Amino acid sequence: MQLSRDEYRKYIRAKRQQLSESFQQQASQELISQFSLLPEFNTSQHIALYLSVDGELNTTPLIQWLWQQGKQTYLPVIHPFSKGHLLFLNYTSTTPMTSNRYGILEPKLSKNEIRPINTLDLICTPLVGFDDRGHRLGMGGGYYDRTLQPWFTKGCGPKPIGLAHDCQHTKRLPIESWDVPLPKIVTPSQIWQWESTNNPAIIPRKR
Template sequence: MDSLHHPEAKRALRLKLRRKRFELSKQEQRQAARRLCQQLKHLPEIQRARRISLYLPVNGEIDPTPLLSWFRQRNVDVYLPVLRPLSDNSLWFVAYHANTPMVKNRFGIPEPDTRFAAQRRNRLPAWALDTLIVPLVGFDAQANRMGMGGGFYDRSLAFMRRPGPAPALIGVAHAFQQVESLPVEPWDVPLSAVVSDLGVVRAGKKKS
């Protein structure tokens, strides 16, 4: 799929896949979220994590938040991505609880409000997490990820392209977001796996 190296082709594919997400009914979204979370609970990268980040879904993204109560039962610390102010579009990860003060960022996405000192004290860089559950727009059979195009995760996780300890990266999506193949860009940070409502795709392996 060499044509996806062209920005216009990538943009068209993003729009197509996002449109398909929007077309899901609320019931279809709930069913997909339930099936996704059942798949995630069986992943070793999820089971062994003590510090994990996920995201609050927007624009039809598959919803990982049904896992929150399961994480709390297991005494797992949960974090959310927060846009770093005055930075080059990178992320902090801030502790998230039921009573965490929230604010909408410039994209309209709720995130912990770091104007509160307590929230600033509860932030971590990505390298301090065990596992990150990350959204995506498209993926292929080798667990290559197409994001929104802003590069927030790639910038925040650039350290993972160098040797050293690193968190596990788990992409999540609706199964219909899988495409034939995606080009790998030099700045892409590889995922450990992509989990959908219908299965798990491991990096370099076929769907199971």
């Protein structure tokens, strides 16, 4: 029987939360190795990421490695006035942090640290699950769907790349009419790549 989207969220989150600390540490290092193989890594200077929660693949080592490579990194902040939207603020080792409404750490809002979304090069997106067609299952808030709308509809703006544990992959997710596949998803073991976000039937190439 096909699971619902909410059932998939519960199932995959449970698998993710059961991963051991040592496994998480190893996976975070393997993520760096895979990320370094991306052609986009060499051509991107302004890279948005996120701080991991709820058993997500730990992004902190990747962020620290990007600093060492001279890249500028940014974290999402829930927009204080535009409901359901995100801002992206510059993030360094000394950035003042605060907890948002979901208990997730984010940079303390400062208009001087905001980077316009259309001037970012990459947006690394969190996800709960993904499938063979590149469809991303998020937490259901729609924040990243709204953020990435220009890319999905016009092919402009920062390129989205999903980050996930290998165990978050499933063969086929239930999708809605507004769902658009990601062009790439990086896991600790491989890079999933689809030739076109408009062709859900294409088979991904694994690097």
